[in-house]
Amino acid sequence: MYAFFLSTAVIFVAELGDKSQLMAMTFATRYRARDVIIGITAATAIVHLASVGIGYWIGDSFADSQDTIAIVAGVAFLGFAAWTWRGDELTEDEADKARRSTGWAILAVGVAFFLAELGDKTMLATITLATQEGWLGTWIGSTVGMVAADALAIAVGAVLGKRLPERAIKIGATSAFVLFGILLILEGAGVL
Structure with a gap:
């Protein structure tokens, strides 16, 4: 259960x-939220199982x-903090592709998310967590954490539109990665 809760929190x-x-917010403007969540869940489960x-x-x-x-995992988490602080933006071209995609909504969302997650920080964070925690709890937890965060984005996006507090989100996520990184380094050094 520890692996489940830890990976849910970290990936969220x-x-x-x-x-x-x-x-997720872009797809939700075109497809039903349910179909977007199903596509995200399927893609995330596959990518995170490999992770x-x-x-x-x-x-x-x-x-x-x-x-x-x-210690290496802690340093990786500090790297994820820097990556989060730098930001990750959806280009206008990527947003246009998401809006124009045709065919079955679940398949379109699933394929797009599968490709977007390959090599992404959530995939790398899942790999990092699985080096020390149980694979099943990490897999389920990382999938739940990602789907929950994307579902939140869809809901908040529907309510607030583009007025999301991006800076506050960035500061909070970066701080959490720094905290996890420092704790892992201290644990590896035998301090904790």
Whole structure:
């Protein structure tokens, strides 16, 4: 359960202000919110299953070096903090493609999210979490965290439109990554 709760929280925070959230809001202007959520859930479950597989393999392969893995994971989280602070924007071209996509809504959303998540910080954060936590809890938690964050974006976007407090979201998400990174580094160094 710890892996589930930790990965839900970390991925939820990682997704705040991410390009995927902007894609979710854009798709929701064209398709029913239910179809967008189903497409996001399917794509996220597939990408994060591969992510936890990679992370579990890394953690298992270097089981004797858990302190080193914790320090590397902490540094990675500090990198995710910098990535979050820098920002991740949906280009006008990407927004136009999302609005113009035709065919089945769930398939269009699912494919778009699958491709957008490959190599994204939420995928890398999931790999990082899976190096130390159980793969099943990390997989389910990371999927729930991402879908929850994107569902929130759809709901908030519907209510507030483009008046989202982007700076506050960026500061909060960056701070959370810094906190997780420092805690992991301290844990790996034997301080905690």
